Structure formats: C-alpha cells, structure tokens
Amino acid sequence: MLRDALxxxxxxASLWLLAQAATPQPPAxxxxxxxxxxxxxxxxxxxxxGQAGVILITIKPxxxxxxxxxxxxxxxxxxxxTDEPRRAAVKGWRVFKxxxxxTKGNAVYVHLFLPAVPGFDYRPSLLIDALVKDLAPDLxxxxxxxxxGAPSKLSLTELANMALAPVVAPEVKKPGG
Numbered sequence: 001m002l003r004d005a006l007x008x009x010x011x012x013a014s015l016w017l018l019a020q021a022a023t024p025q026p027p028a029x030x031x032x033x034x035x036x037x038x039x040x041x042x043x044x045x046x047x048x049x050g051q052a053g054v055i056l057i058t059i060k061p062x063x064x065x066x067x068x069x070x071x072x073x074x075x076x077x078x079x080x081x082t083d084e085p086r087r088a089a090v091k092g093w094r095v096f097k098x099x100x101x102x103t104k105g106n107a108v109y110v111h112l113f114l115p116a117v118p119g120f121d122y123r124p125s126l127l128i129d130a131l132v133k134d135l136a137p138d139l140x141x142x143x144x145x146x147x148x149g150a151p152s153k154l155s156l157t158e159l160a161n162m163a164l165a166p167v168v169a170p171e172v173k174k175p176g177g
Contacts, residue, residue, distance in 0.1 A: 046121055046123045046153060047118070048156075050116065051114075052092075052156040053116035054111065054156065055113075056110055057109050057111070057147065057151040058151075059106060059109060059148055060147075060148050063146035066139060066145075066146050067109070070128065070135070070139060070140065070143040073139075074127055074132060077127075078090050081131060086120075090122075093113050094114075095110070095111050097109055097110075
C-alpha cells in the first residue's frame with residue numbers, strides 16, 4: 001500500500017515544483033559562461049538525468065480522443081515489445097489525466113517515469129515510429145495536432161519519502177570533544 005502512494009506523492013510534489021517554477025523570481029546575478037564546448041542536444045528529447053522524471057503535456061480539448069488513442073496504441077505495442085532495454089526503460093512509465101484543465105482549458109496529461117532510465121528518450125512519437133506499424137496515418141497527424149504547447153519536463157531526485165521515517169545521520173564526534 002505504501003508503494004502505491006509513492007507515484008502519487010511524487011506526482012503531487014512535481015506539480016508543486018512546476019507551480020513554484022512558474023512564479024516570477026527576481027533576476028539572478030549573471031554567472032560567467034562555462035569554457036566547455038557546447039553539447040549538441042536535441043531540444044525535443046524526453047530523456048532524464050535523475051532517478052525519476054515527469055512530463056506535463058497539454059492537449060487541445062477537442063482532440064483528447066486522438067491523443068489517448070495513440071497513447072493506448074503505444075501501450076499495446078510496448079506490452080508485446082521484445083526489446084529488453086526498452087522494456088526496462090518503460091517499466092515504470094505511467095500516464096495520468098488531470099481532472100482539471102490548464103488556464104486555457106486544455107487537458108493536462110502527466111507522464112510519470114519512476115524509475116526513469118537515464119538517457120532513454122521517452123518521446124511517444126519516436127516509440128510509435130519504431131513499434132506501431134498499423135497506426136492509421138491520419139491518427140498520427142491528429143496526435144501531433146492535438147498538442148497544445150511545448151511539454152514541460154523535469155528530471156527528479158528523491159529528497160524524502162514521506163511514507164517512511166527519516167534516516168538520522170550518525171553524530172560525528174570532533175577530536176578533543
């Protein structure tokens with residue numbers, strides 16, 4: 001029962017973090033740019049660097065059926081997939097539909113990855129291209145058109161599991177004291 005509460009707790013914490021991130025913050029003092037060469041990263045990638053990840057995606061209200069159809073088709077393809085690294089990566093992937101919409105009336109879907117496999121690209125469109133061969137061409141177009149805006153992505157590291165007692169760090173004695 002406690003394990004079932006963990007994804008919900010993580011989801012609620014993630015949503016709180018997103019709300020905090022949306023709150024205007026005072027400008028930070030400029031920091032010097034690092035002297036390393038820029039890394040070429042696809043800005044659309046949906047990979048994570050933390051133990052868990054969350055993607056929030058908004059869908060146009062009139063197109064939720066198309067989005068959900070594609071997600072269900074992908075779910076079916078992943079259930080029969082034989083690629084072990086991909087099966088391991090999607091093992092903790094759950095998709096939730098928020099009961100509330102965003103401020104523009106769009107439907108909000110929460111993709112929770114617990115655990116997330118670092119470096120694995122969780123973009124549904126890539127996985128659909130690789131796995132779903134019999135998806136109607138117009139459904140993929142409707143899926144792409146259903147997306148109301150750029151998804152929000154967070155890589156997460158657990159700070160505290162509120163269902164467990166905290167672990168107290170051992171007291172370190174100083175020499176001579």
